[in-house]
Amino acid sequence: MKRVVWYIERDFLRWVRGKVNVFSSLVMPAAWLIFVGLALPIRFTDNYLDFITPGILVMTMLSAGLSGGTLLMFDKILGFFNKFLALPSPREDILFGKILFTSLRGLIQATIILVIAVLIGAKIYTPLQYGLTYLILLLFGILLSAFSTTLVLYLEDHDSYAAVNTMISMPLFFTSSALMPYSVMPDWLRIVASLNPLSFAIDAIRAADTGAMPVMQIGELGALCVIVTGISVYVFRRVTV
Amino acid sequence: MNAIETHDLTRYYGTLCAVNRLTLSVDREIFALLGPNGSGKTTMVLMLTTLLLPTSGSATVSGHDIVRSGQQVRRTLSYVPQDMAVDIKLTGRENALLFARLYGVLNPKDRVDEVLAVMQLTGRADDLVRTYSGGMRRRLELAQALVHEPEVLFLDEPTLGLDVAARATIWEHITALKKDGMTIFITTHYMDEADRFCNRVGIITKGTLLALDAPSALKAHMGNDVITARIDGEFRDPAVDGVTLFSYANNEASYLAENGREALPLLADAFIKSGIRVRSLALREPTLDDVFLHTVGKSEEPVGFDQTKFRTMLRRRK
The missing domain is CATH 3.40.50.300 (P-loop containing nucleotide triphosphate hydrolases)
Structure with missing residues (x-):
């Protein structure tokens, strides 16, 4: 466990000393929140900002989770990964370090987005509801970062990862329940959206916001996390260059 | 162990x-x-x-x-x-x-x-x-x-x-x-x-x-002396007894000679006779570079230097 902390410390120091990238990843979700959340003329609800905020929070975690892959890709290209693999410490520590770092970084970014949302007029919820929101976001972050870091092991260079990244993130976002409720979706989109893991997280947060206990969705996300992380650990243990 | x-x-x-x-x-x-x-x-x-x-x-x-x-x-x-x-x-x-x-x-x-x-x-x-x-x-x-x-x-x-x-x-x-x-x-x-x-x-x-x-x-195993010749213009191995070409690159031909001191004048004569312009000739002990070129050249004919092919190629150009 200690070793995971050292790996996280390394990534954290590199992140906060990067100056620009601390803020750059916030621009996109903040822009969605402000320009779409406040401006889009929507008929199905009188407060679109409250509706779209869970979607934007999950979107923030999505790009944070996929950035885990970018981090590992650069470690791989620059030779750090080989050095880490040649260490006697268990190789899954590298994986856990990346998962936890990117998920925690995602939660920090999500917090800033949440603060912006409240500042521009989103509803304030109870501490329990926020607690549930964070739990759901954390599970979703772990799921995405475990997936993206493991995917990188099979890719050759940063270009192919960047391509996969764009290929995944935009379609996932638009085919989820982030922007509109199931009731106003065309039939074909409703089916796709209900199978999209992004929707699991978004729907769970919306359920928590209405005061419900989204046990089912949290359970589903948790189970997905365990399965994907399990596969990732298996792959990392056997990895060769 | x-x-x-x-x-x-x-x-x-x-x-x-x-x-x-x-x-x-x-x-x-x-x-x-x-x-x-x-x-x-x-x-x-x-x-x-x-x-x-x-x-x-x-x-x-x-x-x-x-x-x-x-x-x-x-x-x-x-x-x-x-x-x-x-x-x-x-x-x-x-x-x-x-x-x-x-x-x-x-x-x-x-x-x-x-x-x-x-x-x-x-x-x-x-x-x-x-x-x-x-x-x-x-x-x-x-x-x-x-x-x-x-x-x-x-x-x-x-x-x-x-x-x-x-x-x-x-x-x-x-x-x-x-x-x-x-x-x-x-x-x-x-x-x-x-x-x-x-x-x-x-x-x-x-x-x-x-x-x-x-x-x-x-280096000792190579035994022989190494003669390097800097060539001006076209190069062709004049083929002197007791002297073997083992590498040619960048206008520099490297020869292995059993007895360098004696081979040097023979090689110089041979070059003049075949009309090849030689800028300089040097006699030295083999370095690890020579060992490397010799070993790698022998094994890797298509990429390394192949005398026969090289000669045939030059003959065709005439």
Whole structure:
């Protein structure tokens, strides 16, 4: 466990000393929140900002989770990964370090987005509801970062990862329940959206916001996390260059 | 028990054979694997550091099998890849401390102070690596590799891209480590460095080990004198008895001669008779460069120099 902390410390120091990238990843979700959340003329609800905020929070975690892959890709290209693999410490520590770092970084970014949302007029919820929101976001972050870091092991260079990244993130976002409720979706989109893991997280947060206990969705996300992380650990243990 | 033992170690990438039945033992010495680009040097290091599984054959590092006991192998070795992978946004001390902690060294902070002092980085330890020169980054990598006092040190092209002074410093450190009983396995392109600092060298081409001995022994084994001729314009081997051409590149022809002093005037005459303009002729003892060209040239006909083909080609041009 200690070793995971050292790996996280390394990534954290590199992140906060990067100056620009601390803020750059916030621009996109903040822009969605402000320009779409406040401006889009929507008929199905009188407060679109409250509706779209869970979607934007999950979107923030999505790009944070996929950035885990970018981090590992650069470690791989620059030779750090080989050095880490040649260490006697268990190789899954590298994986856990990346998962936890990117998920925690995602939660920090999500917090800033949440603060912006409240500042521009989103509803304030109870501490329990926020607690549930964070739990759901954390599970979703772990799921995405475990997936993206493991995917990188099979890719050759940063270009192919960047391509996969764009290929995944935009379609996932638009085919989820982030922007509109199931009731106003065309039939074909409703089916796709209900199978999209992004929707699991978004729907769970919306359920928590209405005061419900989204046990089912949290359970589903948790189970997905365990399965994907399990596969990732298996792959990392056997990895060769 | 030798620090490194390999037996028929083989690695294929698809149908390409990167390392071909390589048998080797290395112990408490500086051993250099020499070879052209793509000859299998790095593949060899990757297998011995457990980053790549061999296709067949076996190897042990400090007595541990590289396939079955990967973790024990990794505990006894350190690996410095050729990429200069140090975090430029961290300080030298932070870089070294990370490795000391990951290796589970006792008193990591004291140990880091020690290795930084050995690598003469104490004064700059708390500066960001961004501000370090190439030579300092290399030394920092060595410091990282030494934190856990490894038995075997693998260095992939340790002096690549460094200036003369930085290279000299790196070799000073490597030589000192060997004196302390460490086994050092190096890959390099630089023959002069291998000649001066390594106890034994292995020459590898297309995955096959062609020569293995001390640099002095390899040179002595060539036995003969080397004559180099700088040629102006078109070149064709005048074919003198007792003199064999073994390489021609950049207008410089290298010959092996049984008796250099006697061959020199004969070769000069032959050149004049065939109408080849010679700028200079030099007689010298063989260097490791010559050994390398001789060994690699013999094995690798399409890429290396082939006298017969070369002559046929020139004849056709007339």
